[in-house]
Amino acid sequence: xxxxxxxxxxxxxxxxxxxxxxxxxxxAAYVLGALSPADRHRYEQHLAGCxxxxxxxxxxxxxPGLLSRVPVEQVGAEPAAPPPExxxxxxxxxxxxxxxxxxxxxxxGAVAAAVCLVLALLLAFGPGxxxxxxxxxxxxxxxxxxxxxxxxxxxxxxxxxxxxxxxRCRYHGAASYPVGYxxxxxxxxxHSERISSWSAVPDKTMVLTGTTATRxxxxxxxxxxxxxxxxxxxxxx
Ligand SMILES: [Zn+2]
Numbered sequence: 001x002x003x004x005x006x007x008x009x010x011x012x013x014x015x016x017x018x019x020x021x022x023x024x025x026x027x028a029a030y031v032l033g034a035l036s037p038a039d040r041h042r043y044e045q046h047l048a049g050c051x052x053x054x055x056x057x058x059x060x061x062x063x064p065g066l067l068s069r070v071p072v073e074q075v076g077a078e079p080a081a082p083p084p085e086x087x088x089x090x091x092x093x094x095x096x097x098x099x100x101x102x103x104x105x106x107x108x109g110a111v112a113a114a115v116c117l118v119l120a121l122l123l124a125f126g127p128g129x130x131x132x133x134x135x136x137x138x139x140x141x142x143x144x145x146x147x148x149x150x151x152x153x154x155x156x157x158x159x160x161x162x163x164x165x166x167x168r169c170r171y172h173g174a175a176s177y178p179v180g181y182x183x184x185x186x187x188x189x190x191h192s193e194r195i196s197s198w199s200a201v202p203d204k205t206m207v208l209t210g211t212t213a214t215r216x217x218x219x220x221x222x223x224x225x226x227x228x229x230x231x232x233x234x235x236x237x
Pocket of ligand 1: 024052
């Protein structure tokens with residue numbers, strides 16, 4: 001009585017369990033004659049019942065030009081060590097084959113990692129999704145509502161978390177003028193929220209970004225206020 005998993009083509013057929021799974025990896029050592037007599041005997045018994053290992057041994061022996069003198073058809077019966085003058089080449093070939101496999105595994109892993117990274121970047125910064133993705137929101141000039149030596153544009157960007165407000169601000173006055181400013185969001189309920197503050201520097205354009213949880217359709221105005229709280233610039237979305 002045999003179960004469905006007792007006689008597969010890759011079954012070692014020695015003990016019928018997975019304890020000897022590692023024996024499949026003895027193929028190269030076997031071809032190289034590097035196994036101890038006991039291990040070689042064990043592997044030969046395994047080889048008789050393992051199609052995978054027979055293919056593996058033959059593939060090793062089939063490396064062009066290098067292993068042509070290995071008696072592949074006899075490996076099951078008489079696994080003689082390769083001729084001494086071939087051992088160096090055999091070892092080199094086997095090592096190269098193993099190294100190549102390893103490189104392919106590593107390269108495959110790297111490709112998979114790169115694909116994951118690209119997918120992650122697309123999800124994070126795809127068109128219209130991230131702070132650097134897609135087109136920048138249009139900036140509009142803020143309207144002066146009180147005399148002040150400052151001009152600015154403001155752009156609102158809808159985010160899952162609310163609104164990003166980017167202000168490009170230029171200060172034209174003398175350095176002695178009070179130069180502290182705040183960026184304020186006024187929502188439709190009349191509540192004011194300060195989302196940024198800075199000190200203007202003469203003749204230098206400053207780019208400031210503040211974030212509010214208020215969505216754009218709930219924003220009544222974006223204001224730049226002087227240090228005393230007086231609105232000097234305003235923008236209505
Ligand atoms: Zn095997």
